[in-house]
Amino acid sequence: MAITIKSPREIELMRKSCRLLSEVHDELAKVVRPGISTKEIDRVCEELIRSRGCIPNFLNYQGYPASVCVSVNEEVVHGIPREDHIIKEGDIVSLDTGLIYQGFHSDAARTHAVGQIAPEVQKLLDVTRQSFFEGIKMAKAGNHLHDISNAIAAYVTPFGYGIVRDLVGHGIGTQMHEQPQIPNFAQRRRGPKLRAGMTLAIEPMINMGCAEVEWLDDGWTVISADHSLSAHYENTVLITDGEPEILTL
Ligand code: MF3
Ligand code: CO
DSSP states (O other): OOOOOOOOHHHHHHHHHHHHHHHHHHHHHHHHOOTOOOHHHHHHHHHHHTTTTTTEEEETTGOSSSSSEEETTTTEOOOOOOOTOOOOOOOOEEEEEEEOOOOOOEEEEEEEEOOOOOOHHHHHHHHHHHHHHHTTTTTTTTHHHHHHHHHHHHHHGGGGEEESSSOEEEEEESSSSSEEEOSSSSOSSOBBBBOOOOOOEEEOOOEESOOOEEEEEEEEEEEEOOOOEEOOBEEEEEESSSSSSSSSO
């Protein structure tokens, strides 16, 4: 399928979907504390989504059993919430969730520090978040998709971190995953031209060590192959003729 261009009406619905998701993330940030189970975070998340009249788009997606991915420390993405996984002081916790509002999907992720973390861990979180903002400096109509990828990679690479290659960002709209795929590492081709009305989920996943990842036996949880800490930051973004609109902030 081609990259969809959203009409003004569809853009309004995307904005609303994403605004509701940003509220969910703001509320979730408050519950991530030592002693809470990752399953409890999922229960809170599902309630935050449903109480807004929305549907959790992760739940049952290709069999995924929860409304949020909770990925702790060396877990990169798609951590499955569990009653027996208790958050502790010093953890870094990536929350990735999304919802459907009137048929339109939103998707965003944040990595939270729990209490005190070492300065070098905070730096991983800061660089991961900033790499998103470096990427979207290139996100405007007339540029090419891989200008975003290359800007993310150019910013992250000097820090010596591993940029995850096996998972990428994506278009989003009436489906959670639409064309195009959006890599976070350097590309030799330019990729498709960006046009106003595209909505993209841009989501760098950065490991403190190597870029390689592995899958746990649960079939979902992705971890860094060297078990180094990993961070994730994602927003749904609208391409315009001028500055991009970050819809989930
Ligand atoms: N948020 C993920 C993404 O950005 C999708 C998670 S798939 C799920 O592509 F099944 F884990 F929900
Ligand atoms: Co996504």
